[in-house]
Amino acid sequence: MKTDIRIIAGALATLALAGCNQSEEVPPLGTAQQMMAQEMQPTAEIFWGSVGSASELVDGEPVFREWQPETDAEWEEVRAAAQHLGELGEMLMTPAYAEGRGEDWNAYAQGLVDVSADAQQAAIAQDPEAVFEVGGTIYSVxxxxxxxxxxxxxxxxxxxxxxxxxxxxxxxxxEEYTEERDAD
Ligand code: HEC
Structure with a gap:
C-alpha cells in the first residue's frame, strides 16, 4: 500500500525535523496547505476519478464513454483511498492541525471520517453508482x-x-489547474 509507505516516510521526515525544533507539535504531513495539496487532493482524486462518463470526439464523431474499476485490485485501490481520507480526517483533529481553529473544526474533520466509512462500503460492494454518489458527499464535506x-x-x-x-x-x-481552466 503506497499511501502507508508515504505516511511513514512523512513521519520519519518530521521526526528528523523535530530534532531541530522541539517546541511545537510538528504536523506529520507538513502544514495544512501541504497536507491538502500533497495528500488530501490526490487521494480524493483517486476516489473521484474511479467512476465516470464523458463524451469525446473521436474522428469528429461524439463517442460516449463510461468507466469504473474492473478488477478486484482496482476496487481495492478505491477502497484504500477512501480509508486514507478517513485517516487524514483523524489527523486533522490532532493538535498539530486543530490547534488555533474554531470549535467546529473537529466536526468538519469528523465529517471526513464518517463519509470515509460510506465510501469504503461503496467500494467493497463494488457499486459504481454508490461510489459516484458518495463522491459528491465527499466534495460537500x-x-x-x-x-x-x-x-x-x-x-x-x-x-x-x-x-x-x-x-x-x-x-x-x-494554481496550474486554475490557470489552465481560465485559459479556455
Ligand atoms: C477540517 C477542515 C478541512 C477539510 C475537511 C478539508 N480541508 Fe482542504 N483545506 C483546509 C484548509 C484550512 C485549507 C487552507 C490551507 C492554507 O492555505 O493554509 C485547505 C486547502 C485545501 C486545498 C488547497 C491547497 C493548495 O494548494 O493551496 C486543497 C486542494 C484542498 N484543501 C483539498 C481538500 C479536499 C479534496 C478535501 C476533502 C476530501 C478537503 N480539502 C477537506 C481544511 C480542510
Missing amino acids: CSACHRMYPPEELPEGVTVDDVAQPRPNEDLTL
Missing part, C-alpha cells in the same frame, strides 16, 4: 470546511468552491 477555513492565498479568480474540485489532470496544482 471538503467544501464545507473550506468555506469556514478558506485558504489564505487563493489564485486570482478562484473561489473556495473551486479548491477541492476534481481536476482533469490530478498532477496539477491548484
